[in-house]
Amino acid sequence: MSDPDDEPRGYASPACSMHELDPAYMGLPADPSQVMSWRKLERARLIEARMAVPASVRAGHAAAIGRALDAEIGDPAGRTISLFWPFRGEPDLRFWMEAASAKGAVCALPVVVEKRAPLQFRAWRQGDRMERGIWNILVPADGAEVVPDIVIAPLVGFDAACFRLGYGGGYFDRTLARLNRAPKVIGVGYELQRIETIRPLDHDIPMDVIVTELGTAMRRG
Template sequence: MTSHREIKKHLRKEALGRRDALDQFWRIEASLEMAETARDNISVEPGMIVSGFWPMRSEVDVRPMMFALREHGARLCLPAILDKHTIVFRELVRGAPLVDMGFGTVGPHEEAEVLDPDVMLVPLAAFDGRGHRIGYGAGYYDRAIARLHDAGKHPKLIGIAFDCQEVERVPDENHDVIIPEILTESGLRRFAPEL
């Protein structure tokens, strides 16, 4: 019998293959359209903290989206990898230095303020129509979200992906974090909580 881990690995590989095959110029246009959708559909109040991510490989480029939310007064932060188990979110300030975080991504320098996001733009490899996601396999976001929940904080989670990353069904596991909203080039989809 195939394990959940093996199924997820297979689904991840297929979804990322489809994403990698997208035309790079189309991805740029789609990312810009998604920024407009985020600006019009994700409500942020001045001072709210929004975490994004620096795009790697063929990911949606969320930088225009983050900057659109900053126009509404959001403070921005990016994940910073502390070790092979932990990420924190450091404030992204215009003009401040960015440093290599590994995995082809960058983040704010260690002197940047560590913030707890109110809204998290969550990267993912694949997702299904129930809001279940497959990450990249390291579990950074699952642990970061669990840590925030343990501290009594419940940020709004919005998965960021292209439509081609949707799969029929992600295998359920106890540690999984359900993402109630996913933003793709087709718009912002909200998933009803499962009973």
């Protein structure tokens, strides 16, 4: 289904200037500045749509995502798994973190320690002291720094190639690019966040798996 914003309005642009609107339309290389402008608008649209979902529906989606994570990961014992504290309508997987921890996993939360720097992963257990981090999100105040075997990342949007549209800070891509040992990376979100393409650029790193309330999608190739 096409996005209403893609429907023609008034006169169509002449073919000779179409590249000014979308280089991909003409098969030209993506212009990063145009891609970033498009992503900003798409990000706002998707976040608004996500936050409009009733809390009861989001809770049901989170339960389904939790079951899909169980099937994808299997026994979490002995693994270090990074998740996230829910923000702006993201799936609330704190129940899943608690269950994984009880089964012997080391759970962690990502922490922004410096602007435009890789994330730090801090161990977390239910009852640990928390503090406010960037965007006022709660993060572990005293958790030991760990290196995750599995990174479960929230997403704003995603496409069939398992590329993730995030909040625009580039923290996850920057972090994944610098880890000495590549973790398994799972993006989680809702089906309503599926888009045709995020228009990936050179720095974008695809997820290994995307999990939504409808199941699991694996990266192609």
